Amino acid sequence: MSSSRTIIVVDEFHPSPKGRYKDDAPGCEITSGEVFRNSILIKALNSYDKVIVDLTGYNRYGRSFLDEAFGGLISRAGFTKAILDEKLVIKHDTVPSFVVTANERILAADLKKQKN
């Protein structure tokens, strides 16, 4: 039987995620994309067959947060796009452009990895 986990970002991580790296500015050690990826997302992907990241509830995600959280899975954490296609679903109920951006950053990281 396949296991799945839904991560409600604003409840489980932070109500207003912000920043790329933990040392971008004071507070980013608990709000940045890097911290979200390392502290929650990677563990979930390693433990469950399916991981749904629900971004709903906050409409102010920066591209750098999304890039580091999701693109960083490939560029820094060793995941492949094939694995993410199989296991990861990203959603936002009212602003679909966040999902588009997150998926675009995964694709960009994959293309870059293939080039190098």
Added chain:
Amino acid sequence: MKKKLQEYDRIKSRKIRYYSEKKRGTERLNSKKLDTIFNAPILVVPKVFDIVESKYNDEFVTFLEDFDNLLKTSRHIYLSFANTVSAKLPVFLILYSIYDKYRCKVSIIWSKESNLVNKSIKDTGAFQSSSVRNQVMFDQTQNNIPVISGSNQEYQTFPDALVDAIRDKYYGGKIPDKIESRIAQAVIETLENVGRHAYPEEKLDFNKKWWVICSICLVGHKQEEYMYLAIFDSGQGIPLSFKDSEVFQSRVKENYPEEYSMILHGEDTDTKIGAIKRFVRTAQSMIAPLRATIGDSGLIHASMMHDMTRLDDDSHGQGSVSIKDVITTDPDSKLIIFSNKGGYQYNKGAINGNEHFRMELHNELSGTLLQWSIKLNELE
């Protein structure tokens, strides 16, 4: 009795002397004579208080230097807009960045020429202290957002507070999600760039400072509502940050390939000297020749050119996407950036087809000023 009269005369003469010194007089600033009111010097603001029109000319720069010098040495000055015919809101950010450094009271002599100038001064916060101005942003009974100052220390809280204020003051508390996301992204990415690139030598987040203003204006014969949002930092400027960012360097290479190649390789591409030149050429050493060839405006232009058709780009440099994303095809929707000696305008719906417009300034601006004009109902 005689003694009392003598004492009375002495007191009276002291009073006369005191008040004659206090009323209008003159004071010297460098070699210039300044009029005074009760000993407080009057500094005259340029007739046109606008970077685009003045191209940051000598008069403009001298005015800012005089303002700084007066604030440094005085407890109270008058700023005279009496003859000012036009004043652009974003330019006030530069003025406030100087004003906030000192504890000098600034009184205003209002414009006799333009009600719009006076409205702009009021919108900026009329030279109240930074703490009073910052409070206005949170005050829902006031419908403007004056010049707010802050630093990288407030990176976590300020972007949300600003977007909340925009929502409450300009969208009646109900901002559509898509508009909220685009405005928030532009603000967040700009402030992130300030924190990461503007002050490379500065260790303390508190000293990585920025100034923001956001205002609503009616534009054109239809009197449509536009939001003007501007952010200024007094850091190193975009052109000088070339050395710190590989993304920036690759964008210059892509957008100005001939100039880049010429500077990197020199004319003698096949000789030993050419090879040595290439070897010792660092990003730092390329800044001066690049500024001389493509200009600071070219460097700013390149820094903003994210290639949307290429997905395998570097993960960094995403900010420029969000910063441009709030600009729509409306002809009056524009992004204008001034940094060091360059100016760049992004106007997606430019009537003359000139989507990217560059200009060089007469003098060097210390820092970066970004301003957006956004039609309120256009972003969805």
